[in-house]
Amino acid sequence: MIDKNDLRQEPIERASTIPSDWYINPDVEKIEQQAIFSREWQLVCHQSQIPSPGDSMCATIAGNPILIIRTPENEVRAFYNVCRHRGGPMAVKKGTTTVLQCQYHGWTYLTDGSLRGVPQFDRVELFDKKDFGLIPVAVGQWQGLVFVCLADEPRPFEQVMDGISERISPADFSDMQFHERVVYPVECNWKVYVDNYLEGYHIPIVHPELAKLLDYRNYVTETAQWYSLQYSPFADKDGDNPYHAENGEAFYYFIYPNFMLNILPGRLQTNIVEPVSAGRCRVIFDYFYSDPEQARASGTVADDMAYSDKVQQEDIEICELVQRGLGSKAYDKGRFSVERELGVYHFQSLIKHSISS
Numbered sequence: 001m002i003d004k005n006d007l008r009q010e011p012i013e014r015a016s017t018i019p020s021d022w023y024i025n026p027d028v029e030k031i032e033q034q035a036i037f038s039r040e041w042q043l044v045c046h047q048s049q050i051p052s053p054g055d056s057m058c059a060t061i062a063g064n065p066i067l068i069i070r071t072p073e074n075e076v077r078a079f080y081n082v083c084r085h086r087g088g089p090m091a092v093k094k095g096t097t098t099v100l101q102c103q104y105h106g107w108t109y110l111t112d113g114s115l116r117g118v119p120q121f122d123r124v125e126l127f128d129k130k131d132f133g134l135i136p137v138a139v140g141q142w143q144g145l146v147f148v149c150l151a152d153e154p155r156p157f158e159q160v161m162d163g164i165s166e167r168i169s170p171a172d173f174s175d176m177q178f179h180e181r182v183v184y185p186v187e188c189n190w191k192v193y194v195d196n197y198l199e200g201y202h203i204p205i206v207h208p209e210l211a212k213l214l215d216y217r218n219y220v221t222e223t224a225q226w227y228s229l230q231y232s233p234f235a236d237k238d239g240d241n242p243y244h245a246e247n248g249e250a251f252y253y254f255i256y257p258n259f260m261l262n263i264l265p266g267r268l269q270t271n272i273v274e275p276v277s278a279g280r281c282r283v284i285f286d287y288f289y290s291d292p293e294q295a296r297a298s299g300t301v302a303d304d305m306a307y308s309d310k311v312q313q314e315d316i317e318i319c320e321l322v323q324r325g326l327g328s329k330a331y332d333k334g335r336f337s338v339e340r341e342l343g344v345y346h347f348q349s350l351i352k353h354s355i356s357s
């Protein structure tokens with residue numbers, strides 16, 4: 001299913017794109033869940049979504065139900081949202097509690113994961129509550145964003161995000177407030193969407209209006225070990241571009257494997273590209289503002305959302321057509337523009353690395 005030759009790393013000048021089978025084969029999607037999504041850090045929420053002790057959120061990572069909770073000690077912890085009795089969930093949606101109660105038979109756990117209450121269990125033998133605590137999951141935080149990692153030995157989270165804070169300073173998202181989530185179902189493999197995000201090569205054709213606002217010749221892509229950065233100066237700062245950057249720069253970060261951080265002065269948008277099946281994904285847009293009230297009142301929120309939505313619809317349309325192309329008999333592998341597709345090459349090199357190791 002995975003040909004060893006396709007895992008070979010070549011310089012971009014000579015490299016081929018990953019084979020089309022990796023975009024359509026359900027077995028490859030299963031391999032990726034293990035090799036990528038069960039190993040890498042995944043965004044679950046922003047701290048503003050669980051501001052008070054006892055606030056909790058649910059997430060699903062590589063098919064695993066996860067619970068994120070702020071403890072009475074004000075620490076953010078995460079556990080598999082799976083009761084040690086017979087697998088029931090502690091929570092099914094966002095909530096507030098300092099005692100986690102299973103929604104099936106009512107076992108209770110403290111926010112440190114320890115099992116506390118076990119109703120009607122008196123005559124059970126060889127049972128020690130200490131052996132039945134919730135299974136913890138590693139938590140990493142970066143400027144208020146909360147990530148989890150299911151790996152037994154997660155890669156140090158600081159290593160993944162290394163250099164981003166310095167680069168975007170003085171922007172800092174710790175005090176941002178979550179505003180809204182928009183979810184787009186897309187009929188393509190998650191990697192088609194990520195590939196597309198990672199290059200500006202398609203902008204003149206797929207987004208002609210956006211192209212007019214950008215100084216496309218000076219579009220830059222930089223890569224680090226676990227992320228890449230794209231930015232482009234704006235052609236006309238006085239135009240009606242809601243993304244104009246008169247007060248600072250705009251940064252478009254991709255953090256491996258499926259997380260995007262779109263940073264503009266006073267606002268932050270995160271994207272998560274979640275695989276659903278080999279041929280489908282969900283793209284989750286979360287909007288954050290340093291002052292959501294003010295941003296709403298001034299029309300910034302409406303402008304941002306309308307603008308993003310337009311570009312997103314154009315991207316979805318092309319990604320869905322590309323998925324069909326990749327599934328056709330005509331296509332196996334392509335090549336990279338050295339000038340314009342460094343980000344895609346970097347992402348695909350990491351995919352190969354994950355699958356090989």
Ligand code: FES
Pocket residue numbers: 083084085086087088089102103104105106107
């Ligand atoms: S499964 Fe949780 S109490 Fe039974």
Ligand SMILES: [Fe+2]
Pocket residue numbers: 196197202203206207311315
């Ligand atoms: Fe695009």
